[in-house]
Amino acid sequence: MEHRGLDADGCFEREGSLGQVPGAFAGVVAAARGRIRDAYGRRLHSAYLYGSVPRGTARPGRSDLDLLLALHHEPAGEDRDAAEVLARGLDEDFPEVEGVGILLYGKDTLLSEAERFDLGWFLACRCTPLLGADLAEHLPRYRPDSLLARETNGDLADVLPRWRRRMREASTPDENRRLCRLFSRHLVRTGFTLVMPRWGGWTSDLTESAEVFGGYYPQRADQMRAAAAAALEPVADPAVLRAYVEDLGPWLADEYTARHGTKTPRARHDRQDTH
Incomplete structure (x- = not known):
């Protein structure tokens, strides 16, 4: 019987991994890791990939690079400005991607009760850790209910x-x-x-x-x-x-x-x- 993205207990398996990133996108992923670290320094709690790149289905020149950044604090104007510069630079420097999207949140929002079955689920089940400690360790397991x-x-x-x-x-x-x-x-x-x-x-x-x-x-x-x-x-x-x-x-x-x-x-x- 097909498992349909679930484990033996009927909970979501996390989709994607760094090991599934297509070779054509290895350079932009490595650059993203370094540039995120440089841009945010100690403000950054953790960073994640999501979408077709970590799922291994991205098409060079056709797919975008999707990132989620968790900060120790709620994002301020300078954090959003840094994300825009980061996204624009990666998009311009790497023709393999058609665009770069960055989601930016404070870690307390991602772990909040209000977001438990929205952003929390998204991070825990659909995002691949790229930098820092994985916030999914503080989130529950999820079922398709x-x-x-x-x-x-x-x-x-x-x-x-x-x-x-x-x-x-x-x-x-x-x-x-x-x-x-x-x-x-x-x-x-x-x-x-x-x-x-x-x-x-x-x-x-x-x-x-x-x-x-x-x-x-x-x-x-x-x-x-x-x-x-x-x-x-x-x-x-x-x-x-x-x-x-x-x-x-x-x-x-x-x-x-x-x-x-x-x-x-x-x-x-x-x-x-x-x-």
Whole structure:
């Protein structure tokens, strides 16, 4: 029987490792390690990789490098400025990556009770340690249950108005493509976590996620497959974005709330899409 990303006890196995980093990305990962240390020094508690690079599925020139940095204190302006400089420098110096994204948090936030089933789960299960002591040692083991589904992606209804505003503000094909990639990934991952407790496992593969979703919602399967394809090969067509925010997104938000409830309100942090 396939284990579906779970161990023998039915808990998530941590995905990715430094040993799975493709050879083409070894240089940028090594540079990131050194530059993070230089940029943050004693302010840094730990650093992590996540996404396709530590999973071993990154494509040179097509994939981005995703980093999460945990600081001893809550990030200040100088910390965010340093992250921007760091991301820009890595992106410019290494053509292997198409972009560099850095999530920046204080360690107390990552370990907080409010974030236990969101950022805490993300760090413990989807991030690969790169520098420092691993905060996952202070977090519980996680299972693919309805609580996790609710706390990771149970806020799509709140996200959609922001997407509509960003769509209205987009004025170039490149901006539309970036939004297409962001929206598509978020919708596919939300569609997957909607059915995750019933499927009983985890995958970060977007194509597989769409197929798993389609097994439970065949009437929406083609839309989700198309979203998975657009996440990998984003398009500039505004009609695709409109379909997301006017049809698939609202339906998915309503179905999610009906099945899992709404994400617990909390003080939100500005962050990239992680789920």
